[in-house]
Amino acid sequence: MLSQTVTEQIVYLNGLYLPMCESQISTQDRGFLFGDGVYEVIPVYERTVFSFDEHLARLKNSLKATSIPNPLTDAEWLNLLNTLVAKHSWDNQFIYLQVTRGIQMQRDHMPADCLTPTLYAYSNPLKAVSDDIIKNGIKAITLDDIRWLNCDIKAITLLPNVMLKLACKHRNADDAILIAPNGNITEGTASNVFIVKNNTLLTPPNSSAILPGITRLLINRIAKAHGITVLEQNLTLDDLTSADEIWLASSTKEALPITQLNDLPVGSGKPGALWQLMRQHYQTYKHDFVAQYLAQQVQQQQQQQ
Structure with a gap:
């Protein structure tokens, strides 16, 4: 695989593809002045855009909630993403x-x-989860959720998340699980939360307090397909401290096992059996998704000939 430097990266800006180092946005853009905008992060595996429909649906929901016009059609969005990949x-x-x-x-x-x-x-290049994390997991802490009340909107106003990440760094932790004023667990600083208790997978229900994560959605889908019980319910700090396993799920990291919470081991202190099983199922799901997409592309090309 060829290497590619940052100076060679190509970006899309308002209809143009140009080198990243040449891209410029007005200082009077409301995104710069007010954080008045929304965003998405979409993984690409084997040059195939992953779960495009789900990500686009979430983007549309964010745009609608903020009354920002959708600038492209569905086909134009997909063409933009595929062009960037290429x-x-x-x-x-x-x-x-x-x-x-x-x-x-x-x-x-x-x-x-x-x-x-x-x-x-x-x-950007998508790095695989390190062997060290697969073997040993990550360290997390709990922090008060200081974010706004509409976390179901994927907004670019992420200063609270930055502050929470800095708090993790100061306490030598990889991430944090956030606790709302009512005592309920919400999510990580940039991820959804799962816990395992008695071989049952538990996660907070979708609400304005959490982002409807695409990886969260896929884990639920995969778990149910393989007979793993999944329950959506409110969780508290007591649930975390008594959990057999704790995971953080996001589009770029998939599911990461937390093996230490607030300086205490989670379960055995190593990535749990259900996480290891879900990791295998998730990799298979990705492989099947890419294979199905490529087969559809071949079929479409044959029909056009």
Whole structure:
């Protein structure tokens, strides 16, 4: 696989594909001034965009919730992503795309009418989970959830998440599980939470307090397909401390096992048996997804000939 430097990366900006080092966004863009925008992060495996339909549906929900016009059709979105993938040498990538409300020359909290959204997207190599994490898991802490009340919107206003990540760093932890004022567990700093108790997989229900994660959705789907019981219910710190296993799930990291929480071991202190089983099922799901997509592409090409 060819190497590719940052200076060679190609980005998409408002209809143009250009080198990342040449891309420029106005200082009067509402995304820059107010964080007035939404985003998505989409993994790519073997040069195949993964779970496009689910990611696009979530993007549309975020745009609708914030009253930002959707700048592209479904087909145009897919073409944009596939074009970015094709312009880079990495077989496994992740695409970051961001839509802001657009440029408004007079700074005002009230958006002007008929603004044109700013659309920016780029791709990075997607690194595999390290052997050390697979063998030993990660360390996490619990922190108060200081974010806003609409976490189901994938908004670019992520200062609270940055502050929480810094708190993890200061305490020598890899990540944090967040606890709402009512005592319920919400999610990680950039991930959904699962716990295992008596071979049952538990996760907080979708609400405005958490992002409806695509990996969370797929884990639920895969678990049910393999006869693993999944329950969506409110969880508390007591549930965490008595859990046999704890996972954090996200699009770029899939599911990571937490083996130490607040300096105490989780379960045996090693990645658990159900996580190891789910990891195998998830890899198979990815392989089958890519194989099915490539077969469809071949079929379409044959029909066009």
